[in-house]
Amino acid sequence: MSEKSNMSFLGHLEELRWRLVRCAAAILVVGIAIWFVQEYIMDYLFLSMLKSDFITFRIFCNILGVCVEDVPVKMQSTTVSGQFSYAMMLSILGGVVGAFPFIVYQLWKFIEPGLKVNEKNNIRGIVFYISLLFFSGILFGYFVVAPLSVQFFGSFTISDQIENNFTINSYMSMILSTTFYCGLFFLLPVVSYFLTRIGLFRSDFLKKYRKHALVVILILAAIITPPDVISQIIVTIPIYILYEISILVAVRAEKKREEENKNAEA
DSSP states (O other), X not given: OOTGGGOOHHHHHHHHHHHHHHHHHHHHHHHHHHHTTHHHHIIIIIGGGXXXXXXXXXXXXXXXXXXXXXXXXXXXXXXXXXXXXXXXHHHHHHHHHHTHHHHHHHHHHHHGGGSOHHHHHHTTTHHHHHHHHHHHHHHHIIIIIHHHHHHHHHHOOXXXXXXXXXXXXXXXXXXXXXXXXXXXXXXXXXXXXHHHHTTSOOHHHHHHTHHHHHHHHHHHHHHHSOSSHHHHHHHHHHHHHHHHHHHHHHHHHHHHHHHHHHHHHO
């Protein structure tokens, strides 16, 4: 057994504390780097979603024939600390995203000593797969969900007499939360694997509610996308594929668990 596996409770707490300190330091370093390029990020990564030449809209127009116009809104900050607050939020959240693989690695190294050899082998490369899924979700949220949401809500009007003036707070909250939550949502297969491995639920549960899940996904896609079928399908397909992947992962985790139980009884 390793030295770490024989540590006392206080020793484990000390180990966890230093792991968290390293994570915080990584977030701080990445966040500071983002702070110095925040104007570029704001102009070319976020406010560019208001323009019809944003890469997502150009692809939709050239390939799918669905073209949009510039979103007719004006951006404003209505509080004294509005722009500073969201510059801070951008740096902190960007720090979390940028340092995500390092954060996952630190948490994994804290958990790893307590696992058996076969358990370590079963989840080999877990840091890579979690990071890959998370960044895939971030990209999906940024290039698909967020711009479609901006285009729909920015162009929607009840009356021509009402002008859309977005506050920086509402605009950035929608983009950052949408993008970040998509990253977390893409971790569904990993969550499915671990919950199945520890016996909290089985793949039968996901199979049983497959149709219900599809309806929920369609409703979510209808809410966050413009009212056209193509946009809804573009959002629905990847999310539903993730759900099906979660089922396959759960089935595999069940087989692994059953094999281990048989070996333990033999």
